[in-house]
Amino acid sequence: MDDIEVSKFNNIISKIIKKSLFTERQIEIILNQKDLLESKFSITKGAYYRQVGQSREKLIGLYYSIILLRGLGILLPDDIDVISKLSEQISVINESDIFPEREDEVISVIDRLVRQACNM
Numbered sequence: 001m002d003d004i005e006v007s008k009f010n011n012i013i014s015k016i017i018k019k020s021l022f023t024e025r026q027i028e029i030i031l032n033q034k035d036l037l038e039s040k041f042s043i044t045k046g047a048y049y050r051q052v053g054q055s056r057e058k059l060i061g062l063y064y065s066i067i068l069l070r071g072l073g074i075l076l077p078d079d080i081d082v083i084s085k086l087s088e089q090i091s092v093i094n095e096s097d098i099f100p101e102r103e104d105e106v107i108s109v110i111d112r113l114v115r116q117a118c119n120m
Contacts, residue, residue, distance in 0.1 A: 007024060008024075008037070008039065009024065009027075009094075010094070010098065011098075011103050012090075012093050012098060012106055012107060013090070013093070013094055015103075015107050016090065016110070019111075022055070022058060025051065026054065026055040029041075029048070029052055029055045030055050033052060033056075079117045082113055082114075082116075082117045083117070086114070093106065
């Protein structure tokens with residue numbers, strides 16, 4: 001197995017993944033399982049399916065967390081709107097090329113909006 005693996009994601013998506021609850025490998029596995037990414041994995045079949053299970057459990061935990069936070073009024077409708085709009089922008093970013101000098105600016109805006117929505 002190679003020690004150095006090239007990311008299948010652009011720099012912005014990679015930076016967002018690093019701030020998420022998931023690893024790049026787990027995101028790749030989730031995309032692969034949902035037929036959104038055809039990817040070859042240089043790990044054993046057993047290790048792959050163990051990571052599939054771990055990824056599934058993390059995703060289930062995330063959904064339960066969203067339901068809980070929304071149900072308790074911590075995650076408000078405006079927060080959901082911000083998340084939806086940022087998600088749409090991420091979809092566009094994922095499909096396009098961003099000038100490297102703009103990447104930090106994009107991440108900064110996303111970070112500011114997320115922190116603003118999480119203001120406690």
